[in-house]
Amino acid sequence: MSLLAVLLVLMIIGAIIAIETTNLLSSIVCVGAVGFLISIAFLFMGAPDLAITQLVVEALCLIILIRATINRDLTSVTGDREFFGLTVTVAMVLVCLIAGVKVFEDFPAFGQTxxxxxxxxxxxxxxxxxxxxxxxxxxxxxxxxxxxxxxxxxxxxxxxxxxxxxxxxxxxxxxxxxxxxxxxxxxx
Amino acid sequence: MVYALCLVLIAIGLYGVVVKKNVVKIVISLAIIEYGINVLLVLIGYRSGGCAPILQQGMTAATLVANSVDPLPQALVLTAIMINLGMLILMVAICIRLYERYGTFDITEMRRLKG
Known part of the structure; x- marks a missing residue:
């Protein structure tokens, strides 16, 4: 369980970097890192078939996404962020998170099927x-x-x-x- | 707690989809949501210390039932991964087309989407 938690925390860090970095290429590489971490996690969850599939799909995803961004001008989004809108958005996402945690009460406990x-x-x-x-x-x-x-x-x-x-x-x-x-x- | 970490991954993707203004960033955020959901589904069928659902040498079906992880979510997630790949291909194609037409990935500058 602790190993899976560590892998998931690494995935979350990778996802945050992928979304917040300004360089598109590095953000794609971060998504690739998240995908390969998921492949490792599948191996430890007793799903070798999924791990193999995830590896292949992740390589394809990287190639396709790089095809979308290579040779393109770097788009820098200059629009000023509305502070109010951002706050409301973050609040809504947090509400979704809390509502989702309530759903877990009906799940089987971790480690049980x-x-x-x-x-x-x-x-x-x-x-x-x-x-x-x-x-x-x-x-x-x-x-x-x-x-x-x-x-x-x-x-x-x-x-x-x-x-x-x-x-x-x-x-x-x-x-x-x-x-x-x-x-x-x-x-x- | 591990379930909650998956949910955090999904929430990060949701934040990216709603807040980011770059089309490629939105596609990446959708991919992150898909990853979170896949891991959550496989985790529901996880049994601590369980083996992979493969009948190995010297195992009977009864020991497999007692020891293996749940095979049903894994089979469904295998399908979902491939379908996510198809979705990604389609979204990236639309991104390339949008860039050719508008010369930017910024969604705030795409104001000519009228019928």
Whole structure:
């Protein structure tokens, strides 16, 4: 528990630096640090699959975010900050924080799972029968590619949509339109 | 207490989304919120001293049920991580387009967003 707490505190420090620093590139690097810390935390939480996925996704995130900011002029936000608005915002975020802490009373205590409190939860059924029913020794594999395969299908569909959307947004205007505009200008 | 630290991470991201005026900073703040939520979900299924939900040599299903961490949140978070990547791709594409159109990342200078 103490190790996880230390990792989380490091993540919080990284997040604060990422949000408050003025240089965009260093802020992206700080987000990368937070992501890799989360990967380590997943390893200690008994989730090696998640740690591997997080590593790959984090590398991709860094590349994509750097693509967004490289060769761009450094945008310096010069607008004066309204003190009143900032105070109200911080107060609202604090209210959200306190309300969220109240929710934790309904969670299982740290270090206990839902499986400990109830018999025959879906998780314990998956753990008990996953290997014999699907043949996968890794229960996560059995879950994603066996019991909840439609979940994986939906995930692939979402990523496909995101890539198609990104291509549609980044697409250059077609040459044909340009030619049509030129010919219109000539005609005028 | 560990749950509360995750919530602090989410709150920092929320602060960044609301206060910051740079589009890339807002995207980064959203990514931080996603990280916080992922860690919180996996922590709910954590069992102190638990092993990974993988059937190792010499283990039976009964010992796995008694010792392993909860596999269900992990499977769902695995999906969520990939979907977050898709969201990030889309947001960064919009950022690049906005920069090409306005020449800045500052949202206070983007005043021509009319229909």
């Amino acid at each position: 839902v499986m400990d409190r109830m018999a025959d939860t879906p998780s314990s059924v998956y753990l008990a029968h996953g290997t014999e029913q699907t043949g996968a020794r890794n229960v996560i594999t059995a879950l994603i590619l066996g019991y909840r395969n439609y979940d994986a299908l939906g995930q692939v569909a979402v990523i496909f949509c995101a890539v198609i959307g990104a291509l549609a947004i980044l697409r250059r205007p077609a040459k044909k339109d340009q030619k049509a505009k030129d010919s219109e200008a000539d005609a005028v």
